Amino acid sequence: MLDVKKIKADFPILKRKINGRPLVYLDSAATSQRPLSVLAAMRDFDLNHNANVHRGLHTLSEEASALYESARGTVVNFIGARADELVFVRNTTEALNLVARAWAFKNIKKDEEILLTIMEHHSNILPWMQLGLRVKFADVTEEGILDMEDFKKKLTKKTRLVAVGHMSNTTGTINPIAEIVKMAKRVKAAVVVDAAQSVPHFPVDVKALGVDFLAFSGHKMLGPMGIGGLYIKKERQEETGPFLTGGGMISEVYTDKPAVWAKGVEKWEAGTPNVSGAIGLAAAAKYLQKLGMEKIRQHERELTDYGLKQLSRVKGLRLIGPSDSRVRGGVLTFIFDKYHAHDVAQVLDSEGVAVRSGHHCTMPLHRRLGLVSTTRASLYIYNDKTDIDKLIAALDKVKEVLG
Amino acid sequence: MDLYREEILDHYKHPRNFGDLTDFEFKDSDRNSSCGDSLEMGIKVKGGKIIDIRFTGIGCAISLASASMLTEMLKGKTLVQAAKIDDAAMLKRLGIPISLTRQKCALLGVAIWQKLKPQLK
Numbered sequence: 001m002l003d004v005k006k007i008k009a010d011f012p013i014l015k016r017k018i019n020g021r022p023l024v025y026l027d028s029a030a031t032s033q034r035p036l037s038v039l040a041a042m043r044d045f046d047l048n049h050n051a052n053v054h055r056g057l058h059t060l061s062e063e064a065s066a067l068y069e070s071a072r073g074t075v076v077n078f079i080g081a082r083a084d085e086l087v088f089v090r091n092t093t094e095a096l097n098l099v100a101r102a103w104a105f106k107n108i109k110k111d112e113e114i115l116l117t118i119m120e121h122h123s124n125i126l127p128w129m130q131l132g133l134r135v136k137f138a139d140v141t142e143e144g145i146l147d148m149e150d151f152k153k154k155l156t157k158k159t160r161l162v163a164v165g166h167m168s169n170t171t172g173t174i175n176p177i178a179e180i181v182k183m184a185k186r187v188k189a190a191v192v193v194d195a196a197q198s199v200p201h202f203p204v205d206v207k208a209l210g211v212d213f214l215a216f217s218g219h220k221m222l223g224p225m226g227i228g229g230l231y232i233k234k235e236r237q238e239e240t241g242p243f244l245t246g247g248g249m250i251s252e253v254y255t256d257k258p259a260v261w262a263k264g265v266e267k268w269e270a271g272t273p274n275v276s277g278a279i280g281l282a283a284a285a286k287y288l289q290k291l292g293m294e295k296i297r298q299h300e301r302e303l304t305d306y307g308l309k310q311l312s313r314v315k316g317l318r319l320i321g322p323s324d325s326r327v328r329g330g331v332l333t334f335i336f337d338k339y340h341a342h343d344v345a346q347v348l349d350s351e352g353v354a355v356r357s358g359h360h361c362t363m364p365l366h367r368r369l370g371l372v373s374t375t376r377a378s379l380y381i382y383n384d385k386t387d388i389d390k391l392i393a394a395l396d397k398v399k400e401v402l403g
Numbered sequence: 404m405d406l407y408r409e410e411i412l413d414h415y416k417h418p419r420n421f422g423d424l425t426d427f428e429f430k431d432s433d434r435n436s437s438c439g440d441s442l443e444m445g446i447k448v449k450g451g452k453i454i455d456i457r458f459t460g461i462g463c464a465i466s467l468a469s470a471s472m473l474t475e476m477l478k479g480k481t482l483v484q485a486a487k488i489d490d491a492a493m494l495k496r497l498g499i500p501i502s503l504t505r506q507k508c509a510l511l512g513v514a515i516w517q518k519l520k521p522q523l524k
Contacts, residue, residue, distance in 0.1 A: 342465070342508065359436075359439065372461070373439040401412075
């Protein structure tokens with residue numbers, strides 16, 4: 001297990017009292033907290049190096065450009081990519097919309113198909129459905145695990161793209177991406193991975209997985225909000241058109257003939273980028289690397305096993321998602337007796353326990369599993385078994401208040 | 404906890420005017436898809452007065468309790484009196500601070516009432 005006591009000291013927010021009680025933060029799948037080193041890196045940029053990038057020749061601009069590119073270097077290293085394969089975006093949602101508009105819309109024909117799974121987050125469903133192309137959904141089992149038989153059946157010669165989440169934000173289900181890529185390659189389909197929940201929690205190597213596109217958000221991995229990454233495999237870059245157009249993404253502009261787009265990832269970074277965000281994201285990646293992604297996964301797996309065991313003992317509580325932590329990340333989702341998830345979350349908050357309630361942006365999955373809304377406790381590096389014990393103690397309070 | 408004060412819990416556990424709407428002339432419904440709350444309300448009008456009102460559906464404690472309170476507020480009122488009942492009146496009746504995220508729970512009943520109002524005669 002990680003040294004949680006030591007880690008907690010890096011996160012001042014975790015010392016806060018909520019409704020008079022120590023905060024128990026169990027909502028990292030929505031957004032994680034940020035350590036001091038991330039805040040310090042961003043502050044250093046703002047205080048000492050702030051200038052626009054790639055434009056000025058003055059010292060500050062050179063420094064800002066160097067810091068920005070160095071941040072890119074750190075982040076690509078974190079996911080096993082090359083520097084000319086990572087686009088800085090706002091978040092996973094923007095990244096997936098970029099792939100939909102700039103690649104899928106341009107390269108997929110009317111009679112071809114996009115294959116998703118029913119467990120996807122809305123941000124990995126809606127961008128594809130906006131294109132007017134045929135979208136299919138692979139089913140899940142009652143435990144919320146991808147039904148591979150159904151997936152194989154729906155993956156046909158017409159499939160041009162498979163868009164799949166690496167880890168479900170609702171059930172914690174970890175999908176076998178490498179296996180999916182192998183199958184997709186057989187029918188010559190590209191694969192885009194929504195890695196919002198995986199990159200922060202376990203080792204992700206884009207080359208080992210063999211994916212074409214992979215999207216993630218900074219704020220779920222200890223970084224700031226408003227910055228994320230999109231990996232675009234080199235071989236897919238030529239056929240990916242521009243997304244937003246404007247400054248910074250061109251090499252030549254004319255008024256009487258088409259512009260020439262910038263070579264490389266600048267093509268998808270129109271406008272002034274979020275430089276301090278990128279620097280914060282890189283600092284977050286360094287923090288995680290220092291702890292070790294394998295160790296983080298191990299820590300969360302132990303906590304998940306403990307959480308599943310303890311929660312399954314709570315009378316009237318029904319856990320959602322896989323029972324085997326080998327295919328489940330640190331997400332503990334449940335319905336509690338007759339109580340509405342919002343009421344559960346509200347009473348838990350009165351005890352200082354922060355959880356998420358609702359449909360977690362996976363309405364099709366909730367519908368498939370016959371659920372309306374659920375309560376979700378999600379784990380990260382700064383959580384320990386005590387946090388789970390406090391969650392369970394607070395559930396007693398729910399019964400006490402709501403009767 | 405303020406939000407779950409006794410009166411609200413009482414309305415949640417024993418909602419007033421709750422049940423079947425089949426013989427109600429004026430009916431409408433609304434939902435908070437993000438919460439999974441879904442309520443329907445029925446009203447009977449005679450001589451310019453709300454002579455009966457009922458609601459049904461599923462929801463959290465706050466949406467059920469406030470809809471229950473709303474039916475009490477509307478029942479027996481003339482249409483002119485009832486027309487004044489709006490979001491502000493509902494929040495005042497609840498008598499507790501409602502956070503931004505819970506406002507749509509607290510005001511689901513009123514949202515249905517606002518849809519029903521122009522239909523009544």
